[in-house]
Amino acid sequence: MPEPFSGPRGLLRYPIDNADLPMSDSPSSSPENAPEAGSASSTRPPRGIKSYVLRAGRMTVAQSRGLEEVWPRLGLSVADGRQSLEVLFGRRAPCVVEIGFGMGQSLIEQASTHPETDFIGIEVHAPGVGKLLDEADKRGLTNLRVYREDALEVLDKCLPEAGLTGLQLFFPDPWPKKKHHKRRIVQPAFVEQVRTRLAPGGYLHMATDWEAYAEHMVEVMEAAPGYRNTASAESAPYVSRPEFRPLTKFESRGEKLGHGVWDLIYAREDG
Numbered sequence: 001m002p003e004p005f006s007g008p009r010g011l012l013r014y015p016i017d018n019a020d021l022p023m024s025d026s027p028s029s030s031p032e033n034a035p036e037a038g039s040a041s042s043t044r045p046p047r048g049i050k051s052y053v054l055r056a057g058r059m060t061v062a063q064s065r066g067l068e069e070v071w072p073r074l075g076l077s078v079a080d081g082r083q084s085l086e087v088l089f090g091r092r093a094p095c096v097v098e099i100g101f102g103m104g105q106s107l108i109e110q111a112s113t114h115p116e117t118d119f120i121g122i123e124v125h126a127p128g129v130g131k132l133l134d135e136a137d138k139r140g141l142t143n144l145r146v147y148r149e150d151a152l153e154v155l156d157k158c159l160p161e162a163g164l165t166g167l168q169l170f171f172p173d174p175w176p177k178k179k180h181h182k183r184r185i186v187q188p189a190f191v192e193q194v195r196t197r198l199a200p201g202g203y204l205h206m207a208t209d210w211e212a213y214a215e216h217m218v219e220v221m222e223a224a225p226g227y228r229n230t231a232s233a234e235s236a237p238y239v240s241r242p243e244f245r246p247l248t249k250f251e252s253r254g255e256k257l258g259h260g261v262w263d264l265i266y267a268r269e270d271g
């Protein structure tokens with residue numbers, strides 16, 4: 001298994017590593033209800049367990065402006081129900097979804113450099129959503145829409161069947177502690193849900209700087225029906241960072257420090 005870069009695992013982007021979260025308050029966290037959650041053999045995401053923690057964060061003026069002034073034009077809600085991409089963007093074009101875009105650098109970059117493609121970002125972190133909206137407005141982007149809700153809800157209730165060219169998941173929270181593995185977004189039920197939203201030949205692109213999470217992703221994907229790993233024989237199961245995944249400032253700093261990054265691209269292979 002090739003290691004793209006060597007060095008310590010992970011970057012300092014995961015302050016929640018040490019969080020002891022109130023999962024015990026949830027009935028689904030009992031051993032009876034969630035015995036296999038987080039393992040490659042589970043088929044359903046444990047109810048009530050989230051892949052994120054909402055944190056109160058200060059909002060800059062630009063971020064607030066994004067949420068208040070730009071949201072009515074570019075924001076989408078689960079309550080709006082299933083979307084027709086053609087109606088949403090007013091054209092027929094390839095559509096790529098990014099889950100957990102954080103502060104949105106890579107999504108903004110892609111939407112700017114690929115005006116021929118439509119993008120939908122999903123993120124629960126309000127400052128990140130505000131920043132993305134503010135930036136999208138300043139750049140005059142018309143090919144970007146945003147949900148500020150749980151991606152699992154959006155996948156289930158809003159994204160059209162077999163409609164997406166691609167779905168991106170860049171540096172999802174790795175939830176390194178074993179007792180938190182059930183919170184990892186990459187689970188068998190999740191990748192199956194994603195598969196149904198991808199057009200035939202559409203791709204699921206994941207990147208992580210956490211080696212153990214990369215291995216978990218491979219395990220889940222290799223067991224998932226209807227996907228083909230696109231890596232070459234030399235680099236399989238990983239691929240080199242494709243040019244269309246912009247290198248964020250954070251990631252390039254990590255690279256210089258010798259941190260590893262693992263990219264995986266699987267294509268939907270059934271009809």
Ligand SMILES: C[S@@+](CC[C@H](N)C(=O)[O-])C[C@H]1O[C@@H](n2cnc3c(N)ncnc32)[C@H](O)[C@@H]1O
Pocket residue numbers: 013014051052099100101102103122123124125128149150151152170171172173185248250
């Ligand atoms: C570690 S950060 C990575 C952010 C960004 N992709 C980057 O590379 O800088 C993971 C992000 O995923 C978001 N996230 C986690 N689970 C999510 C979910 N179910 N729905 C929407 N966003 C989610 C978190 O709020 C967080 O901003």
